[in-house]
Amino acid sequence: MKVFLLFFAAIFINNFILARFLGICPFLGVSKKLETALGMGLAVIFVMTVSSAIAWTLDRLLISLGLDFLRTIVFIVVIATFVQFVELFLKKTNPSLYEALGIFLPLITTNCAILGVVILNSMMKLGFLEAVFHALGSSLGFTMALVIFAGVREKLEMYDLPEPFRGTAGALITAGLLSMAFMGFQGMVKI
Amino acid sequence: MVVVYSVLLMGVLGFSFGVFLAYAAQKFKVEEDNRLKEILEILPGINCGACGFPGCEAYAKAILKGKADVNRCLPGRPQGVPEKIKKVLEGSSG
Numbered sequence: 550m551k552v553f554l555l556f557f558a559a560i561f562i563n564n565f566i567l568a569r570f571l572g573i574c575p576f577l578g579v580s581k582k583l584e585t586a587l588g589m590g591l592a593v594i595f596v597m598t599v600s601s602a603i604a605w606t607l608d609r610l611l612i613s614l615g616l617d618f619l620r621t622i623v624f625i626v627v628i629a630t631f632v633q634f635v636e637l638f639l640k641k642t643n644p645s646l647y648e649a650l651g652i653f654l655p656l657i658t659t660n661c662a663i664l665g666v667v668i669l670n671s672m673m674k675l676g677f678l679e680a681v682f683h684a685l686g687s688s689l690g691f692t693m694a695l696v697i698f699a700g701v702r703e704k705l706e707m708y709d710l711p712e713p714f715r716g717t718a719g720a721l722i723t724a725g726l727l728s729m730a731f732m733g734f735q736g737m738v739k740i
Numbered sequence: 741m742v743v744v745y746s747v748l749l750m751g752v753l754g755f756s757f758g759v760f761l762a763y764a765a766q767k768f769k770v771e772e773d774n775r776l777k778e779i780l781e782i783l784p785g786i787n788c789g790a791c792g793f794p795g796c797e798a799y800a801k802a803i804l805k806g807k808a809d810v811n812r813c814l815p816g817r818p819q820g821v822p823e824k825i826k827k828v829l830e831g832s833s834g
Contacts, residue, residue, distance in 0.1 A: 607753075614745050623753065630757040634764050641768035652794060 552682045555675070558738045559686030565662045566694040567731040572662030576695060577720060578653050586699035588646040590692025592639070592654065594685070596631045597663050601684035603627050604667040605677055624667045625658070632658045662691055698727060775828055776800055782824045783813060790814040803829070 565571045572593075579589045604624050611619055636654055639647045647654070657663060666687050670680040701723050710719055779800040786796070791812035793799040802808035803825060810829070811822040 610749075614749070616742065616746055616749065619746055619749065622750070626750075626753055626757060630761060633761055637761075637764050637768040640770050644770075 552679050554738055555679055556682045556686040559683050560690040560693065561731070561734045562736075562738055563687075564690040564694055564731055564734075565665065565687050566691060567728040568735070569665070570728075571665045572660050572691060573724075574656065575653050575660065576698065576724070577717070579650060580695055580699040580702055580720070582649070583696065583699045583703055585646070585649045586695045587692070588639075588643070589650060589653065590688075590695050592635050592650070593657060593660075593663070593691050594688040596628065596635055596657055597666055597684045597688035597691075598681060600624075600628045600631050600663065601667050601670055602677070602681050605670060605675075605680045608667075608671050620668070620671065621664075624664060628663050628667070629658045662687070694727070694731075698724060701727070773804060776804055778828045779803060779825055782816075782821055782828065784816050784819075784821070786815060788815055 559565075563569060566573065566576050575589055575593075579585050604627050607623050607627065608620065611617055611623060632655060635657075636647070639650070639654070666684045670683060673683075675683060698720075702720055705719055705723065714722065776797075780796060783796040783800060787794075789795070791799045791808070791814070793802055793808070799808060799812065803810060810825040811817070813821050816822070
């Protein structure tokens with residue numbers, strides 16, 4: 550039961566972008582086109598889920614050895630490895646998406662959303678299954694926010710906005726409105 | 741003892757992830773234009789951005805696509821980088 554609660558809470562209530570304000574960099578950076586946003590979201594889903602599973606195991610090892618202070622660096626190593634793997638994989642299988650994501654793909658390495666998930670897993674003392682589902686939910690929530698935002702921004706391009714609101718300014722206002730919409734979910738589940 | 745464990749753990753982790761990535765790099769190898777590698781070796785590799793591209797690799801790609809001149813690398817100018825790149829480009833076409 551707690552697994553499902555964590556899963557849905559991570560998508561809607563504690564959405565990483567819209568409620569916790571983590572991972573804003575790719576949120577603004579790759580949301581100009583729906584297709585790139587979806588690609589980025591899939592990359593994040595893979596990296597977040599796999600690295601949180603491995604990070605959970607390593608976290609247990611660190612605690613049993615009394616090396617808690619190495620937590621951050623170990624997590625970063627795990628995340629960086631999988632980001633590199635995704636980069637190699639995309640370069641081979643989907644070069645156009647690789648080009649479109651550009652610098653934002655390697656930047657997932659230091660994305661606070663992914664590091665945030667694994668550190669939250671560790672702080673909330675979740676079990677293995679809970680940690681994996683928490684990460685899966687978080688990454689799905691990240692993708693959902695990114696895709697919704699990209700859809701809005703694609704439409705926004707076609708409207709005749711006043712000069713000061715074009716581009717990033719309008720995007721930031723849109724992000725704020727989106728975040729306010731998701732505030733409606735706030736407090737529905739207490740974990 | 742803590743130091744030994746830390747070194748051991750980080751060493752093992754680094755090594756195993758390195759092996760994994762090396763294997764993945766082999767498996768997902770992409771055939772690239774040989775000239776890209778040659779130009780990358782000529783460029784200083786400091787990713788200063790003075791050429792107006794994000795990093796030496798982006799600049800090398802732009803040169804190959806014909807989108808950029810060979811003389812945009814400021815730090816490489818004293819070492820004759822533009823001439824060397826020109827040689828690579830001419831050597832392949834001629």
